[in-house]
Amino acid sequence: MAAVTELGTALRALVDASVSTAVGPEELRAAAAEARRATALLEADRRPPGRLPPLDDPVAFRRVYSPVTGVGSAVAPPLTLRGDPAGGVRAEATLGLLYEGPPGYLHGGMSGLLMDHLLGAAAIHAGLWGMTAHLELDYRGPVPLGVPLVLRGWVERNAGRRTDVAGSIAAADAPDRVLVQATGIFVTPRAEKMDAYFATVTDAAGRHTPPGRPTDATAVQP
Numbered sequence: 001m002a003a004v005t006e007l008g009t010a011l012r013a014l015v016d017a018s019v020s021t022a023v024g025p026e027e028l029r030a031a032a033a034e035a036r037r038a039t040a041l042l043e044a045d046r047r048p049p050g051r052l053p054p055l056d057d058p059v060a061f062r063r064v065y066s067p068v069t070g071v072g073s074a075v076a077p078p079l080t081l082r083g084d085p086a087g088g089v090r091a092e093a094t095l096g097l098l099y100e101g102p103p104g105y106l107h108g109g110m111s112g113l114l115m116d117h118l119l120g121a122a123a124i125h126a127g128l129w130g131m132t133a134h135l136e137l138d139y140r141g142p143v144p145l146g147v148p149l150v151l152r153g154w155v156e157r158n159a160g161r162r163t164d165v166a167g168s169i170a171a172a173d174a175p176d177r178v179l180v181q182a183t184g185i186f187v188t189p190r191a192e193k194m195d196a197y198f199a200t201v202t203d204a205a206g207r208h209t210p211p212g213r214p215t216d217a218t219a220v221q222p
């Protein structure tokens, strides 16, 4: 885990530098050559799709390469989710130029990614695993880059396999002024769909490990 985190941290610094650098073409080409060397090192042994990385725990929903929370991901902020004393889950983040939409502000699709994850995590935190069936966002104000944000997700109601969830993004210094409001419907797929979707998913040892088994949601910090 330390090595995965070390590489992820280095890659995030590289990606951030690559989208904010003002160096010339010679330096860009030299950096590209270094990046290709690193890629060759990593390509020496790759896992096939459907086989989880050894550090993943699908029951606890620990995903080291998640594009939202993955400590090993080059593109994840990465968020750390916590149980929210007010209910549901929350995370804090300061997002950089990698995620820019309008100049100086967060790309709206990135808000969608983050809200999808927070809402899904809120359902899981309540013991209600499901896949996103519907996600709706209201963009009430632009989300600034480079300032601390607070992201929240909470369950509104549950009926059978369906869970209605909501969430928000706000600046940490103005948490009551909601910039993005999200609502979503998460559905635990019927058994035959679960089988069809995840029949070939295995852990690193080759054991069948579909998601959605009863979870202790330990990926959310207490």
Ligand SMILES: CCCCCCCCCCCC(=O)SCCNC(=O)CCNC(=O)[C@H](O)C(C)(C)COP(=O)(O)OP(=O)(O)OC[C@H]1O[C@@H](n2cnc3c(N)ncnc32)[C@H](O)[C@@H]1OP(=O)(O)O
Binding pocket: 060, 061, 081, 116, 117, 118, 120, 121, 122, 124, 125, 130, 131, 132, 133, 134, 159, 160, 161, 162, 185, 187, 188, 189, 190, 193, 217, 219, 220
């Ligand atoms: C903490 C750890 C961190 C870890 C946190 C990890 C968070 C991860 C968050 C990311 C999650 C994703 O990206 S998931 C990936 C994106 N999503 C997908 O690919 C899902 C694609 N869609 C599907 O496969 C399907 O539509 C399903 C599985 C969602 C539903 O199919 P189904 O199982 O046949 O369910 P179905 O019988 O149709 O519906 C069940 C009930 O839900 C209602 N329902 C279903 N869909 C909808 C809908 N769009 N809008 C309204 N209502 C709906 C139905 O009316 C019904 O209500 P009633 O009649 O019972 O009242």
